């Protein structure tokens with residue numbers, strides 16, 4: 001049996017894909033999730049995709065790091081699992097909501113991290129891969145963005161990501177047994193090619209791909225394109241979209257990297273493709289994948305958006321031996337398969 005890994009937030013969109021990657025690579029997992037923005041069904045689907053029926057390969061602790069009454073139970077569960085380390089994806093992630101409810105964002109995201117650190121300390125498992133975000137670069141206008149670029153989040157969600165990166169880095173400075181990878185995701189999209197797991201937003205989607213997918217499936221009328229007067233080739237915003245399965249594989253490589261004795265300390269890696277696509281390019285690629293037109297109209301710019309944002313992904317290629325492989329067409333085809341097979345997400 002392979003190593004044992006905690007996946008905090010493992011039932012969520014990215015977490016469920018990470019679970020599939022790790023199970024396929026032979027790891028045994030303990031998922032800790034409170035299902036605040038996820039569904040237990042996603043873990044049943046993970047089992048189905050991976051063909052893992054042995055409960056010891058994938059166990060679930062339904063608990064909330066932020067609830068004091070859950071804390072001891074989580075720490076006991078982590079200790080009895082005897083993990084080698086953890087992947088930390090537990091947290092709230094909506095930019096706009098974080099502006100409206102900053103206290104909830106700081107309390108939830110920071111407390112989840114404290115709880116996980118406490119559990120890992122108690123279990124003597126000091127390897128952690130953290131789900132950070134390119135949002136830590138804020139409005140840095142220096143594309144492609146490298147890890148050396150200055151940070152400066154522009155919203156509370158981004159601040160929590162940067163604060164957690166700092167906390168974890170400080171742990172590695174205080175105690176050399178700690179090893180950390182902070183993974184700065186660009187724009188995760190797509191779904192597992194099986195169509196069994198994918199992103200299942202609770203409300204009206206904020207992000208481009210889920211919104212387009214809901215227009216394509218008939219749940220929404222029209223895509224609003226937020227601005228067509230940016231200094232980009234077609235005037236619409238440009239982003240570095242990365243297939244969630246490529247992203248998940250990046251976590252596997254980060255775990256392998258940390259378990260190599262030579263790689264102590266804290267490390268930061270961008271996970272992106274290095275290629276930027278505009279809103280119109282994405283709309284058109286999705287229309288091809290779905291075999292239907294996506295109705296759209298130009299709307300004013302969205303407050304806080306930047307014109308262009310894409311990664312310099314060389315460091316991950318060099319150190320993690322990882323590069324994104326899937327094309328925009330595959331991102332759209334896989335996202336569409338998930339959406340069309342599950343028009344209402346996991347709720348059925």
Ligand code: UFG
Pocket residue numbers: 093095133134135185186187206207208209211223224225226227236237238239279302305309
């Ligand atoms: N867009 C539209 N219409 C929509 C939604 C989005 O035109 O309905 C545009 C945006 O203006 C932007 C692009 O599509 O140009 C991508 O927008 P997303 O909301 O999908 O993604 P963002 O780049 O704004 O933000 C994402 C995540 C954040 C994360 C950030 C990291 O949502 O959590 O990437 O850079 F912090």
